[in-house]
Amino acid sequence: MAKLNAFVGHSFNEEDSSVITTFLKYFNSLKDIGFEWDHAERAAAKAIDDKVVEKMEGKNLFIGIFTRKRKQIDPALLMPCLWN
Numbered sequence: 001m002a003k004l005n006a007f008v009g010h011s012f013n014e015e016d017s018s019v020i021t022t023f024l025k026y027f028n029s030l031k032d033i034g035f036e037w038d039h040a041e042r043a044a045a046k047a048i049d050d051k052v053v054e055k056m057e058g059k060n061l062f063i064g065i066f067t068r069k070r071k072q073i074d075p076a077l078l079m080p081c082l083w084n
Helices: 014-029 048-056
Strands: 005-009 036-039 061-064
Touching: 005 014, 005 048
Parallel strands: 005 036, 005 061
Antiparallel strands: none
16 A cells, blocks of 8 residues: 655644644654655745645645635535534
8 A cells, every 4th residue: 555645734824723733633643654744834935835835745645624714615515524
């Protein structure tokens, strides 16, 4: 089986930090089974698109953590799930 090497995209908004931290801690707990991941850090001298492209090099998985502040779909259109 191919090793998972992920890039994790997420918000840097302070309001989202507890959610993001929970995910990142969980991803760290999977390192023992060979799951590797990286993410962009806040504030760098490079343009954000250059920074992200560099971080995505060699990855075979993208994980996007979407938070409530930037809703992309009307919640009424979503089907119920385990987390609702």
